[in-house]
Amino acid sequence: MKPVEALVQDLESKTVTSVQLVEECFKIIEEKNSEINAFLRTYKDDALQQAQASDTRRAEGKALSSIDGLPVALKDNISYKAHVVSAASNTLKDYVAPYDATVVAKLKGLGAIIIGQTNLDEFAMGSSTENSAFGATKNPHDTSRVAGGSSGGSAAAVAAGMVPLALGSDTGGSIRQPAAFCGVVGFKPTYGAVSRYGLLAMASSLDQIGTFAGTVEGARLGYEAIKGFDRADSTSEEKPAALPAKEKYKIGIPKQFKVDGLDQFIDDYLEETITLLEAKGHEIVEVDIPLLDQSIAIYYLIMPAEVSANLARYDGIRFGHKTGGDVVRSRTEGFGVEVKRRIMLGTFALSAGYADAYYKRAQAARAELTNQVMEAFNEVDMLLGPTTPELAFKLGAKTNDPLTMYLSDIYTIFVNLAGLPGISVPVGQADVEGKGLPIGMQFVGKPWGEEQLFDVAKQIEVKHEE
């Protein structure tokens, strides 16, 4: 499938219709989704009807926006009015969203066509989409491997050519890591840039909605469509001071990124990326962010604490798996193992006698880590490193060892802890067992440095044919 920016032009010049694009999406979905399991639900008839209406608007010169008629997918934790939104959890398998998330309302208002909802780790908790109550999503590049997570369905859908643009959510890397594993661009905006109203909350001080596309420009166009202030999200930023793109950038590589177990292919591509950036006149320097080493420890105390509070609402009364008012049974039957693990971890970290040793200490460390990152930004414009320390792993390889699974988020988590924007860009593939496994590099910007990230990411992205 052509990238978003080409489709937008084709729609504008009427060389393609929205109906044709939706049909193209469903041709591939029908061919591949039973194996990949990227989509949990699709709406072909409804999408074709909307596409028809979009084509009529275009014919009359009344297009709502440049993306009018563009097919889009939603991660299944984003409220889509009058449709099931399950968070890939048994507890919400029959839940019908009573309202649209702000991002969905925006997409609808711009004329985009929502074709379906994509798979995820239950309540976005996981790094492989294996924690879905509705089966794992498989990596389109090698179906014996994971797509990454938690937004694995959105990443795989774009990678497989099922849809040109998809939304995801990113709490500790849930957009960037699956994007790297699936060979697409994944973008997580600054905290407060995109409204989370209607996003099923996981960890509210970390959650952010972002975009997946085949190209950096595609991810940017998606971001333009969904960003902006919203009264309904109290963390939404009213007047962000966006940093403009520059001619040359000073780019820092944290020395803490040199970890044991960094895949050799990925390390080689990092060197290649550095060479490429230097050839374009950018300066690459090493920076020191000592607390980066502790980012996973900080995250796995703060995130579960917020999870335990946010998921208290699933009691089987207002919503959630219904067991005739038996709250404990409703939760026990409704939640999967990873969700239970995090709820309990968070409950413990917040409990009397332990909150000082765990939660409060993690909060203090988070604040200090953020200070250290901001100090590094006094020296450099942005940070660069691999998105993941390893290539997409085999299905089932880590499901019995949660800590090992958590450690794979080493490069992405600090970005959420400090509320920064980050983008994962595919830079190449590693040849493993006869399959090409994608490799992603991550750029991390200053708060509101989105345009700088898009600018640099475009300079290194691999141009590939449609």
Added chain:
Amino acid sequence: MSAIEKEQVQKIAELSRLSLSEDETTLYTEQLGKILEYASHLPELPETLVATGKSLRLEEDRAMTSDNPHAFLRNAVTDKGYVKVPAILDKGDS
């Protein structure tokens, strides 16, 4: 001593409104222990309560039109248009 004991896991499950089998209790004790042990090496730093560096904005208290309440009640256990909750004073039927 491990970071968490079986009895604590049972207590936490109760606080979390979850019920665990014996096997699950054993498994979670081991897994949570590993994670807490990993997380226990954080440095001690001056306490702060700022999570995101953002201050929350308060909204003006004003009435707004809402969507159809039936759409909201559709997901709840209801009886005659009311949300049914478990009885808390009596073990009998509400």
